[in-house]
Amino acid sequence: MTRFSSPISALVICMNEADMIGQCLESIDFCAEIIIVDSGSTDGTVACVESYIAKGYPIRLLHNAWPGFPRQRQFALDHASQPWCLAIEADEAVDGTLRQSIIAVTQPGSDAVDGWYIRRRDKLKGYGYAHRWVLHNRLLRLFRRDKATMDLSLRVHESFEVPGETRTIDSGVLLHRREVTVAEDLARANTYSSLKVATLVEKGKKPGLVRLVLSPLGNFLKFYLAKRYFLCGRHGFVYSMSVMIYSFATEAKLYEASQDNDPA
Known part of the structure; x- marks a missing residue:
């Protein structure tokens, strides 16, 4: 070819x-x-x-x-x-x-x-x-x-x-090929979670206590164990934790947005 x-x-x-x-x-x-x-x-x-x-x-x-x-x-x-x-x-x-x-x-x-x-x-x-x-x-x-x-x-x-x-x-x-530092990853998680929540709010998505508690942990286990990032040692642990942080930030911001929009 x-x-x-x-x-x-x-x-x-x-x-x-x-x-x-x-x-x-x-x-x-x-x-x-x-x-x-x-x-x-x-x-x-x-x-x-x-x-x-x-x-x-x-x-x-x-x-x-x-x-x-x-x-x-x-x-x-x-x-x-x-x-x-x-x-x-x-x-x-x-x-x-x-x-x-x-x-x-x-x-x-x-x-x-x-x-x-x-x-x-x-x-x-x-x-x-x-x-x-x-x-x-x-x-x-x-x-x-x-x-x-x-x-x-x-x-x-x-x-x-x-x-x-x-x-x-x-x-x-x-x-x-991009190597992302912890600082860059956290900054991206903060930015992307805000963008995602804005979309969820527009679509009428409501927060849930179960998701707030379990979604972050579930995402960590998904990447660290199910996707086998534990094979990458501590670097895989950090990567999986960053996914967990992003998940928590999204759920927490969605809960915060619901409180801000609550007329009570």
């Missing part, structure tokens, strides 16, 4: 990713089209992308002021032209095995699957990529362009939705 020949539009949204986006682009050089939507980078990201355009990469560089995650991803999808789309972050890269798997399932004449889940292998600060026996998160990232929709009411944890048949690519992973 030659470069830039698979019938795929890669979708990348970015801002200030000059140190990451190059490796991302090199890992998706099998895609016939690469849509990059930049929301105002000031660190050289645009210059880096333009250098790949000069090398012949089939990149469409678009600029769009930040409207939130779902609308920015929808903006990218609206400009895609290939039958398949691959949603990928600037700090991710397709490994060699996944590359071959994606090429295989997107060839003309492939079966009627409309979307594919891909496993993502996170990089833990001080440890490296999570142990190979960890049950990496599955994300719907590869889908037929004309089948995908985006729930624009969400503020965070958005994902393209595909109503047809979906399966999981078993061979290969997305490498999430």
Whole structure:
């Protein structure tokens, strides 16, 4: 399979990713089209992308002021032209095995699957990529362009939705190359939990004492034991605790919002 020949539009949204986006682009050089939507980078990201355009990469560089995650991803999808789309972050890269798997399932004449889940292998600060026996998160990232929709009411944890048949690519992973510090993870948990709660409040979601007590613990056990992050030693424990903290922050903020909105 030659470069830039698979019938795929890669979708990348970015801002200030000059140190990451190059490796991302090199890992998706099998895609016939690469849509990059930049929301105002000031660190050289645009210059880096333009250098790949000069090398012949089939990149469409678009600029769009930040409207939130779902609308920015929808903006990218609206400009895609290939039958398949691959949603990928600037700090991710397709490994060699996944590359071959994606090429295989997107060839003309492939079966009627409309979307594919891909496993993502996170990089833990001080440890490296999570142990190979960890049950990496599955994300719907590869889908037929004309089948995908985006729930624009969400503020965070958005994902393209595909109503047809979906399966999981078993061979290969997305490498999430960013090493997040504890401080960065806690800051993100605070920001994302607020965004999630705003959406939940809009949808009329009510807090629950059981969820407030059990959801954080349940999420910790899910990641540390069920997903086997204990195999990553103390780094896996810290990662699982960060998931627990995010879960607690979400439930506690939802309870707080219900109190603030209580007319009594």
